[in-house]
Amino acid sequence: MTPRHHLDSATVVAFAAGTLSPALAAVAASHLEVCAQCRQQVRKGERLGGLLLEQQQPGHASHARRESLRQDILAQLDEAPVAPPASPFRNAIDGPREADPDRLPVSLHAYFGETYSALRWRWMGPGMHMIRAQGLQQGQLILLKIAAGKSMPIHSHGGSELTQILKGAYTDALGRFAVGDVADLDSEVEHQPVTVPGVACICVSALDAPLRFPGWLARKLQPLIGL
Ligand SMILES: [Zn+2]
Structure with a gap:
């Protein structure tokens, strides 16, 4: 199954940030179980979110450090993800399940x-x-x-x-x-x-x-x- 209708980008970002309501997160995660395209988008969202948080840390990051973080953000957008478990729906983005027609997502x-x-x-x-x-x-x-x-x-x-x-x-x-x-x-x-x-x-x-x-x-x- 390859879905043709997907999560919109606002939903992807909110899912990655963990800010969707539990009901919306459950349906988003159910779609992620079967959609490689949206899983990839969520991973990008998670990486971006982490890097942006780091960039916003109060302190005295030098211009060079900020520029290097910005380059990291751009460079990592297309890399393979290594994301830690972060939410109860985390397993949804680890990949598709076996297809048993009687089994709910x-x-x-x-x-x-x-x-x-x-x-x-x-x-x-x-x-x-x-x-x-x-x-x-x-x-x-x-x-x-x-x-x-x-x-x-x-x-x-x-x-x-x-x-x-x-x-x-x-x-x-x-x-x-x-x-x-x-x-x-x-x-x-x-x-x-x-x-x-x-x-x-x-x-x-x-x-x-x-x-x-x-x-x-x-x-x-x-x-x-x-x-
Ligand atoms: Zn999708």
Whole structure:
């Protein structure tokens, strides 16, 4: 699997700096498990962050020392990384896991368990099921299962939405999103995903703020489904 839709650079930098909310970090890490391109970006972000911190240390670094650090930053951007373990999601950037179709991404095990077959889905509406991760202090992390060929309510977001496709696929105005892809959306984007025919779509979404549905029916449903 080679994802075609990736984390945006702001998300990569925030992940590398450890400043993403736990929900967003879990989805970002789940994508990193299958995406060599974004793993490389995170490593660059970590190296840059470390060098920039060093450059900002108070003290009396000479001009020559600062210039040498600047050269280091430029020179190391394309080098192979040697990064120390730094976060609970660290293993996500060590490389892909073996592909067992019943196994959830490792980064999601703490929230949803290890296997799809053990998930306990909650009915949310015709053709839609969900599971909400418990115990998050900030934001929301949900698994969604949407029947094949179904259209989601059109919605936008009060904050960031980061969604990764785990099974199946959907299309929206931004393109087709298949297994491994992430939709990294900010609050400006209003979209209406439609799942492709033939196979249910399972995705994991992290939300910084509640979804906003514009339709009156969707607004009535919103408090019921808790989004
Ligand atoms: Zn990627």
